[in-house]
Every structure is written in structure tokens, then in C-alpha cells.
Amino acid sequence: xxxxxTEIRAEFEARLAALSDLDALEQVRIAFLGKKGSVTELLKDxxxxxxxxKRVLGQEINLLKRECEERIAATVQDLKAKELERMxxxxxxxxxxxxxxxxxxxxxPITMVRKELVQIxxxxxxxxxxxxxxxxxxxxxxxxxxPKNHPARDMQDTFYLDNGQLLKTxxxxxxxxxMRKYGAPVRAIFPGRCFRNESIDACHENTFFQMxxxxxxxxxxxxxxxxxxxxxxxxxxxxxxxxxxxPGFFPFVEPGFELDIxxxxxxxxxxPSCKNSGWLELCPCGMIHPNVLTAGGIDTDxxxxxxxxxGLTRLAMMKYGIKDIRDLNSGSLKTxxxxxx
Ligand code: DAH
Numbered sequence: 001x002x003x004x005x006t007e008i009r010a011e012f013e014a015r016l017a018a019l020s021d022l023d024a025l026e027q028v029r030i031a032f033l034g035k036k037g038s039v040t041e042l043l044k045d046x047x048x049x050x051x052x053x054k055r056v057l058g059q060e061i062n063l064l065k066r067e068c069e070e071r072i073a074a075t076v077q078d079l080k081a082k083e084l085e086r087m088x089x090x091x092x093x094x095x096x097x098x099x100x101x102x103x104x105x106x107x108x109p110i111t112m113v114r115k116e117l118v119q120i121x122x123x124x125x126x127x128x129x130x131x132x133x134x135x136x137x138x139x140x141x142x143x144x145x146x147p148k149n150h151p152a153r154d155m156q157d158t159f160y161l162d163n164g165q166l167l168k169t170x171x172x173x174x175x176x177x178x179m180r181k182y183g184a185p186v187r188a189i190f191p192g193r194c195f196r197n198e199s200i201d202a203c204h205e206n207t208f209f210q211m212x213x214x215x216x217x218x219x220x221x222x223x224x225x226x227x228x229x230x231x232x233x234x235x236x237x238x239x240x241x242x243x244x245x246x247p248g249f250f251p252f253v254e255p256g257f258e259l260d261i262x263x264x265x266x267x268x269x270x271x272p273s274c275k276n277s278g279w280l281e282l283c284p285c286g287m288i289h290p291n292v293l294t295a296g297g298i299d300t301d302x303x304x305x306x307x308x309x310x311g312l313t314r315l316a317m318m319k320y321g322i323k324d325i326r327d328l329n330s331g332s333l334k335t336x337x338x339x340x341x
Pocket of ligand 1: 171285
């Protein structure tokens, strides 16, 4: 009997060594441990043995059975690992021409608005630039004609790092770098995440998105600014949007304006999202202040330009009827995926 056990063990090992997939492994499992498997048969045959011999033999067969089970479990892991390795290493396992399965995810509403704006501005000849979220006092304030202790800084409290750097409070922080990089003439937009040390409510967040734009060339005037803003807004909302231009003060533009659009959530009647005014400040803008152009190395005798700082977050809220700004950073898929087109 013991010889038989040794033979079965040897045969089991030989068959394990020869197989290379899970189907073959299952066949081996059936052949040894299945209802009519050789190990199972040995256990059945025990009934013909008696006494001490039965006890010893029973132990040996059960030991063999446990060994076989453990070896099979280990081989399953082994084969799965090899299969994974093969898939990773073989080029044909990736078909990059397959269409993406968009049903498993969706763009964030702000991403959708940003992509749309980028397309609109790119079609009008604007380049798209990126900029850091961490910058310094010079780029965020001083280069924008906001010297130390200027009261305009009150509106833009932010988060300061130990090394003196800060989280940018507005996308305007990139203006200087872009002027330095491209010189004039230039048309550029630069979308980005901004931060303010704010208390949060339905229309204020400490983390939000803006999209800045500048256009610098000879003879640029307020008419150019109005033209580009109107074209952009009518494209974004695909309908005529009521806008109003009010004087607005920003140290880096002169003259400066607030471009408001009528609140699309309440239709202009007043609601919490528009602070009951019926209007939403959407896009402050103006003619770039000569000090800012000079800081950016631009010749102010030859060039003028306009700048605007579009509230991307606000625009997304308007466009998709999102009432509470906090939903946007909530990470709630239930809320965010419903805007997917
Ligand atoms: N950076 C300003 C802010 O966040 C917005 C702004 C105002 C940007 C006027 C501009 C501008 O480019 O011309 O409050």
C-alpha cells in the first residue's frame, strides 16, 4: 500500500510539472481528488483494512490528500501570476485602437467647461498655457501692481508656506511669466486652480478654478476685449446671454471692468447663488496696466493689451445649474456624473 502511495505522489508531481494552464490543472485535480480520483479511491479502499493498519494508512492517505490540495492551490496562484506577466509583456494584449469605454467614468463639470473654452479660444488664435499652483509674492501680487501693504491684498488672503511661497489666489499670477516667455504680440489663456483663505458657503470655496486670458498687440482696445468676451459667452451658452459691464477696480488693469451675466439659475429674480442680485460676476477684465506690461518686459509705447479672469467654477455652475459650489469639490460621483454629456 505504501508503494502505491509513493507511486500516486510521484505521478501527481509529474502531471503538475507538465501542465501549463488552469484547465489542465482542473483535470489533474479531478484525476486525484475528484469523486473517482485515485486518492479518493484509496480512502474508499480503507474499509477493507482493519485495526492498527487502518489507522496508520488512514493518516498517510489523508496526509497525501492534504499535500495534493496544497500543491494545487499553490499551482493556481503560480499559473495566474504567469498569465498576468505574459499579458503585461506581450504587446498584442493592448489594442490601442479600441475606443475608450466612457461608461465607466465622466469628466468633472469644470473640466468640461475648461475643454470647451480652450477649444473656443484656440479657434480664435489663443495659445493655452499652464502655471504652478504654488508661486511667490512677486508673481501673485507685486508684478501685478499690488505692492506690499496694498489694500487689494485684503481680498485675496491665501495659504502661505513656511518657505515664504504661497498658493496662487488667481490665475493672473501667471501673467508675468507668460509675458516674459512670449513677449509681444501674444494671445494666451491659462486655466488653473486657485486658492483663498475663505469661509465656505454656497458661493464661496477655498479652492476654485479660473481661466485667465491676455491679448497684447499694437492698437488693442476695449472694443477688442468686448468682442472676444461676447463671442466666447455666446459660444459657451449657445444662446444670447444678457451681460452688463460695470466699472471695477483691479490694480493690474486700467480701466477695469466687471462683466456680469444674468443669473441662469433664477433667471434674474435673485437667489442664494447670485446673492439675490439677479446677476453673477463672471468675468472681471480690463486693459492691462502699463506697470504690469513693463514688469513683463513689454514695450508700453508700442503695445497695449487686455486681460480677463474668468470664473471657471462660476461658469460651470451657471452652465449646469449647480446651486451649491461645495458640490464641485465634494467628490460625490452621484452629483458629478449627472453632468456628463
Ligand atoms: N485676478 C482677479 C481676481 O481673481 C480677476 C481679474 C480681474 C483678472 C481683472 C483679470 C482682470 O485679468 O483684468 O480677483
